[in-house]
Amino acid sequence: MAKQFLYVGKGDQAITDICDADSFVENKIGDSRLDAELAPGAMVGEATLDGELVTVIANNSKRPNPRFRVVYNGVIGMEECYKFAQAMYATIEADKDKPLKDKRPIVLLIDTPGNSPGKVEEIVGMTKGTASYQFAIEDARHAGHPVIGMIVGRAVSGAFLCHGLLSDRILALPMKYGTIVHVMPTTSIAVITKIPLERLNELVKTNPVFASGAEFFYKLGGINEMVEDPKDMKNAIKRNISEVRKLRLEGKEDQLGIWHRGVVGAERGGRAKRLNAITKMRAEYEKLLPELLD
Numbered sequence: 001m002a003k004q005f006l007y008v009g010k011g012d013q014a015i016t017d018i019c020d021a022d023s024f025v026e027n028k029i030g031d032s033r034l035d036a037e038l039a040p041g042a043m044v045g046e047a048t049l050d051g052e053l054v055t056v057i058a059n060n061s062k063r064p065n066p067r068f069r070v071v072y073n074g075v076i077g078m079e080e081c082y083k084f085a086q087a088m089y090a091t092i093e094a095d096k097d098k099p100l101k102d103k104r105p106i107v108l109l110i111d112t113p114g115n116s117p118g119k120v121e122e123i124v125g126m127t128k129g130t131a132s133y134q135f136a137i138e139d140a141r142h143a144g145h146p147v148i149g150m151i152v153g154r155a156v157s158g159a160f161l162c163h164g165l166l167s168d169r170i171l172a173l174p175m176k177y178g179t180i181v182h183v184m185p186t187t188s189i190a191v192i193t194k195i196p197l198e199r200l201n202e203l204v205k206t207n208p209v210f211a212s213g214a215e216f217f218y219k220l221g222g223i224n225e226m227v228e229d230p231k232d233m234k235n236a237i238k239r240n241i242s243e244v245r246k247l248r249l250e251g252k253e254d255q256l257g258i259w260h261r262g263v264v265g266a267e268r269g270g271r272a273k274r275l276n277a278i279t280k281m282r283a284e285y286e287k288l289l290p291e292l293l294d
Helices: 010-019 078-094 117-124 126-142 157-162 186-194 197-203 214-219 230-249 256-265 273-293
Strands: 042-049 052-059 104-111 147-156 167-171 180-182
Touching: 010 042, 010 052, 010 104, 010 147, 010 230, 042 078, 042 230, 042 256, 052 078, 052 214, 104 157, 117 126, 126 147, 126 157, 147 157, 147 230, 167 230, 180 214, 186 197, 256 273
Parallel strands: 052 104, 104 147, 147 167, 147 180
Antiparallel strands: 042 052
16 A cells, blocks of 8 residues: 655655665755755755756755744744755856756655745735746746646645746656645635635536645646656656756747646636636737727
8 A cells, every 4th residue: 555645744764765876965056065954944956866967956855944843843934945946047157158958957845735824924025935936837837847746745735836836847646656736725714715615525526626635636627747656756856857848938928837738627627617717818808908098
């Protein structure tokens, strides 16, 4: 039987199992050296994947941030976002003179229960931190770097929005290994939507919008591929890197990233109404556009 919670809280183990043995060098990317004391839970650095140099961005739940009491157990806070962004820009800088086909891949190992910012982070600029990381991922993608997200544990709330969701491709282990993918717990959804909690607890069993398993998010198109066995993660990541490179070289950027997932979700039956809603909104906008420009 599969072991529950195989990688939850163990980002270092995920790095070991995916990358070549003893190849990960933390806080070094190209000629850049990142501050080891900044966001100690943010594990960033270089490694090789079957001999190819890659940037690895992960988080380690066993390393709390001593400056922010709420940043523990894999929470991604302000410092973590800034360090992740630094790793992205260090990667872009390291490969700035390389042709598109040689840009190093960036592998995001995803296991986080959310942002959970404290009062200090909210005041200082938590939202700027998450935004900086999101912009950095997009800049890396536009610079030609294949960005592959691999969900090995929890992918929850705003932390998943900035750490993973903007990847070219998202892969995930199934629920039996402890993966969780959702925006918020049903108790919070009940407060916001006014849907009774009892009803939501029934919906999460079958409805991909409310359910928290990676399999449900796959049906919505939010996950590109399920990796059924952890032993297959390395090969799956390698294959997706090759596919992303090929599509980018062919100018098929529209088949990568977040926008294409809506199309995939419709094909899988998880987003049956999305395209209709977009079509109606576009028609309304075009009807009002002459008045807006007048």
